[in-house]
Amino acid sequence: MNQHRIPVCEPVIAERERYWVNKCLDDGWISGISPYVEDFENKFSEFSDSQYGVATNSGTTALHLALATLGVKKGDEVILPTFTMVATPNAVVYTGAKPVFIDAEPETWNINPEKIEEKITSKTKVIMPVHTYGHPADMRSVMEIADTRGIFVVEDAAEAHGAKYYGQKVGSFGEMGCFSFYANKIITTGEGGMITTNNEKLAERAKWLRAHAFGREGKHFWHEELGYGYRFSGLQAALGLAQLEQIETFIATRRRNAQLYNDIFTDMGLVSKGKITLPPEAYNVKNIYWMYSPLIEDNFGMSREELMNRLTAKGIETRTFFYPMHVQPMYAEDPSCYPVANSLAKRGINLPSTNNLSEEDVWYVAEAIVSAQRNV
């Protein structure tokens, strides 16, 4: 048995987390009605260049709540990339609306703005770009289309806390941004999520719908609208406050490690020989590399699956890319309409990308890949 085990992505929990959670326990503010929740909402939305934050019990419920807050319902359509995680279209289906898929753009792997116009109909209510693996989507193009057509934008920023597009943090471009604090995301609260927005009315409405849409003005158990049980607990907020103190360090480590992976693969000739394609970072963005995700090309000498098996034998955990939504049983469509997403899904591999992954571990993983393609 190999003793060395390197996970793809796991939470880093230490003294600050213990301090904050214990403080919350001592104070007794553990429920969703807690100054810890407000503190976390304020600090995280400020970090994300937004004025308001509405914390929820997952990234998925943040997406659903954002759409519900905008009044998305049966008969509406929501445009989103096919190359994403299943929670994005699922949140659309929860409202009764229909998800409409767009292929990835080859450069950034995110929603291809050039393909959006042709899918807009009179039913289109929202465009939901996803900042996949930590790389921002082309928000100027998306916002221009949405503004011209009078369509809302909800950003799925579940993988991109702190990523920047022209110097501005993702989640602050559209009407609302949605984040996840699941255990493998950039910062975690175990489970959890947040909506960010600059619109006070939307923030208030989201907070009201988040907790059962209780009646106002004395009629507490009176409900004018369908609300949800999507509250985020004080204990989760305490964990989040501890994680948020460290987010800049986490992101810096991820970017250092991505650069190191890139340098090793480049120096070893894997890039110039067309064996590996490095993950993108467009000139106008800051990628936070939620996943360090190169493409394994045909020239590599062995299949992606064989490479993954070799890495597993050395204690290195990896993941394939997402299967695009248009091949999932629930959302199946003619796959020939989405060539870029199909190709990414076939070639991509997520390498270890934990917040505190050491340079030694990056070298260990990169050398295992270099030696695998030498020994084919």
Ligand SMILES: *Cc1c(COP(=O)(O)O)cnc(C)c1O
């Ligand atoms: C993780 C993720 C979600 C869902 O977040 P949960 O907190 O797991 O519900 C949504 N969208 C994307 C793109 C994600 O990566």
